[in-house]
Amino acid sequence: MAGRRLSLLRPFRKKKEGPGAAPSQHLENMEQLHPLQEDPGRDQRQEQDRARGRFRRAAQAFLKFLGIRRKRTTTRPTEVMAQPDPSLTELEADPDVTTTLTDDTGNCDTPTIVHAAKSDPTMTDATADPDSPSIDRTAIPDILFSDEPTNSGAAPPDLTVEADTAMTEGTADTDLVPRESVNYAPTTDIFEENGVSSPEQVPAFVRNVHQRMTANATPEEKLLTEFLRVTDEHPGDVVFTLLRCAPSCDRAAATLWKIIASSGRTVVKVLPKLLRVMENWPWLSMPTSDGDKTDVFALAATRVIWEILQILQHPEPLKMYSPRLLADLLFQTSISPEQTPEEVDTLWRECQKQCDLPTDSKRFAVLTLKALLCHLECEDVVLSMEQKRGWDTLLSADTHHYAVGLLAREMRRASSPLYYPIALCLLRLLTKKKPCWELPAMAFLVEVLDYPDMTEWSDIVLEILSRHLWSQCTEMRRLVLRSLVVLSKDPGMADGIERLTPSLMEVLWDTDRELVRMALSVFINEVQDRDIRISTLTALQLAEMLQPLFGYDNIHVQVLSINLFQKVMELGVEESKQPLKTHVIYSLLPLFFHWHNENQDVAEASRGALLRAAGLLKRRDLVKLLETEEPWRFSECLLEKDKRRAVEYLCQALPYLESPQEPVREAALRFIGMAGRYLKGQRVELQIVIDVIEGMTPDSAAVKSLALQTQEILRLVQRLQPSPGSSSLNIRSRMHRIGRLLSGAAARGQRRTDPGNPV
Numbered sequence: 001m002a003g004r005r006l007s008l009l010r011p012f013r014k015k016k017e018g019p020g021a022a023p024s025q026h027l028e029n030m031e032q033l034h035p036l037q038e039d040p041g042r043d044q045r046q047e048q049d050r051a052r053g054r055f056r057r058a059a060q061a062f063l064k065f066l067g068i069r070r071k072r073t074t075t076r077p078t079e080v081m082a083q084p085d086p087s088l089t090e091l092e093a094d095p096d097v098t099t100t101l102t103d104d105t106g107n108c109d110t111p112t113i114v115h116a117a118k119s120d121p122t123m124t125d126a127t128a129d130p131d132s133p134s135i136d137r138t139a140i141p142d143i144l145f146s147d148e149p150t151n152s153g154a155a156p157p158d159l160t161v162e163a164d165t166a167m168t169e170g171t172a173d174t175d176l177v178p179r180e181s182v183n184y185a186p187t188t189d190i191f192e193e194n195g196v197s198s199p200e201q202v203p204a205f206v207r208n209v210h211q212r213m214t215a216n217a218t219p220e221e222k223l224l225t226e227f228l229r230v231t232d233e234h235p236g237d238v239v240f241t242l243l244r245c246a247p248s249c250d251r252a253a254a255t256l257w258k259i260i261a262s263s264g265r266t267v268v269k270v271l272p273k274l275l276r277v278m279e280n281w282p283w284l285s286m287p288t289s290d291g292d293k294t295d296v297f298a299l300a301a302t303r304v305i306w307e308i309l310q311i312l313q314h315p316e317p318l319k320m321y322s323p324r325l326l327a328d329l330l331f332q333t334s335i336s337p338e339q340t341p342e343e344v345d346t347l348w349r350e351c352q353k354q355c356d357l358p359t360d361s362k363r364f365a366v367l368t369l370k371a372l373l374c375h376l377e378c379e380d381v382v383l384s385m386e387q388k389r390g391w392d393t394l395l396s397a398d399t400h401h402y403a404v405g406l407l408a409r410e411m412r413r414a415s416s417p418l419y420y421p422i423a424l425c426l427l428r429l430l431t432k433k434k435p436c437w438e439l440p441a442m443a444f445l446v447e448v449l450d451y452p453d454m455t456e457w458s459d460i461v462l463e464i465l466s467r468h469l470w471s472q473c474t475e476m477r478r479l480v481l482r483s484l485v486v487l488s489k490d491p492g493m494a495d496g497i498e499r500l501t502p503s504l505m506e507v508l509w510d511t512d513r514e515l516v517r518m519a520l521s522v523f524i525n526e527v528q529d530r531d532i533r534i535s536t537l538t539a540l541q542l543a544e545m546l547q548p549l550f551g552y553d554n555i556h557v558q559v560l561s562i563n564l565f566q567k568v569m570e571l572g573v574e575e576s577k578q579p580l581k582t583h584v585i586y587s588l589l590p591l592f593f594h595w596h597n598e599n600q601d602v603a604e605a606s607r608g609a610l611l612r613a614a615g616l617l618k619r620r621d622l623v624k625l626l627e628t629e630e631p632w633r634f635s636e637c638l639l640e641k642d643k644r645r646a647v648e649y650l651c652q653a654l655p656y657l658e659s660p661q662e663p664v665r666e667a668a669l670r671f672i673g674m675a676g677r678y679l680k681g682q683r684v685e686l687q688i689v690i691d692v693i694e695g696m697t698p699d700s701a702a703v704k705s706l707a708l709q710t711q712e713i714l715r716l717v718q719r720l721q722p723s724p725g726s727s728s729l730n731i732r733s734r735m736h737r738i739g740r741l742l743s744g745a746a747a748r749g750q751r752r753t754d755p756g757n758p759v
Helices: 002-017 023-033 042-066 088-092 137-142 159-166 188-192 199-214 221-233 235-245 251-261 264-279 298-311 322-333 342-354 361-375 379-387 390-395 400-413 419-431 435-445 452-468 474-488 491-498 501-507 513-527 536-549 555-571 574-585 588-594 600-616 620-627 631-641 643-658 662-679 683-694 701-718 728-743
Strands: none
Touching: 199 221, 199 235, 199 251, 221 235, 221 251, 221 264, 235 251, 235 264, 235 298, 251 264, 251 298, 264 298, 264 322, 298 322, 298 342, 298 361, 322 361, 322 390, 322 400, 322 419, 322 435, 361 379, 361 390, 379 390, 379 400, 390 400, 400 419, 400 435, 419 435, 419 452, 435 452, 435 474, 452 474, 452 491, 474 491, 474 513, 491 513, 501 513, 501 536, 513 536, 513 555, 536 555, 536 574, 555 574, 555 588, 555 600, 574 600, 588 600, 588 631, 588 643, 588 662, 600 620, 620 631, 631 643, 631 662, 643 662, 643 683, 662 683, 662 701, 683 701
């Protein structure tokens, strides 16, 4: 069918290339090429076609007056340029109107050339619904046919299939897609006649133009020219008034927006006004020059952006505003039904009445977002998101921020110059403390923090992160800590992150293992391979808080906490050495048990920390055993030189009888057998230990055999008389404390507390 249509148009195309071929002649020729069929409703449709024909001929006459012609070939848009880096004041301010334009669109002396938009070749007489009011079938002669393949490296997504249900009659009509002729220079009398002499007259003028076009009255060429001039001089009044006249973007409004989009100079002035409306979800109360304060809907502005994207063929007018536009569309995809006011739902139902649109306004925002990315030559990003189901994930409120992060990663992978300007745009929004923007903005920002130019904004980023570190939203806290992990790798950020040390230490008590792991990673990055000394207060606090994490139920947390404890011992200032020794002494036995861990990373980290601890305590005997790897003698050497701490060591060892790892339980039984010898004559206390061993979880034959041997040793010691210098009361109280702790050990588990440090 497509080939047949192409062959039918070839005589017409040859004639069109000749001088004097008018658009109206093309339409008449095409009507002759398609014979009418018998249809009961033909008379009614003919009446509608005549009305449309009058409107079309008036628009064509206007374009002919401007000296505009359509583009016949398709060219690839120029490369998308990155947005200039804004200054700090630009981040804090609300850039409503951008005055600096590109050379292509900002030169008022040179008319901007805007090429025709590609039409959907699938919208033919064979496939279009003849009863659908959304598609103007008379637009068929204006479809651009080209035998040349697309010059895109990767096949772009078939957005036309998705767009078919979202296109209005205005977007299917390509007759009103002009480019300004270089030879056209309007005379002053045109501006004087039907002119607007004061800003207060602009809203009434716009309403009048819209009403005349709605009534299908023949618009005068001078009037439409005046409309463009007024829009160029008063873009705010025109945008807000037209959005109020037709928030659902009816056929007449769509045509006016297309006329605006036909001028690159004018659309650059209109875009910031539309963005301002979109950023003030769900509506903006902005008075026009005549004092009208009627609310302007953000969804209506999004609807207009879709219409504009159907016209623009080159990204130049979007260069400076595409980051804000992408951010606005991402935000609209995050709006939940509970956050959508009834007025917005009513507006969307009105939009659906006029044309076939997605049932959900969020899906329309995603469709517009994809169209914008393709317009900016990011087809690879769109395809990758499609393959990873990123667009579907974007529509769910629970997973929206994950999809935003995925989009940022895909843009980086594709080396898109847009992701850095988008990050700065989102950073500006985060400084404004808008709660509804914060989670998706942070999800995008964390993916680009290692971008070299982001170091310029490090102080602002740290301020934002510190403010959200204690957010009630767990996902926000995770994103904040992910950001801090990235920033902590930069030596230049050390001073800034050091100020967050108290808050990060509080995170170590959190029940979320991911938060704990990332907090430890921040500390490790801060001291890794850097000559940074740890203050006495910080060293003591960390030493106390890290020991309970040695037995955490997450391998990464165990390794990080043990490594950080070793760094604390190495980098603590000289004044902290003496007070730190108390914490180091009580870390010896837990580190010894974890030396027996089945995980090699945990075992190696524990052995390295033990070596540092023994060196700090000046225990050369322990250092020698560790270097020769003789763990079976470590317990004996530890108890022999420090008999007075036997009870404390026994208190630390008993919880390890419930360790999930068999080698650790075996090491704990052997140590308890040795430590029990120093409690000879303490019948009650030893009986408590015997009962605890007897109540151990059923285990392997080797552990059961070792448990029976340990019990026999303790019973033997139990029958001996106490030494003259022992304090029976002190030992008894401590052993009773051990019994109370062990009674609930199985129920509580070992998620938060290390078995060697019962709290």
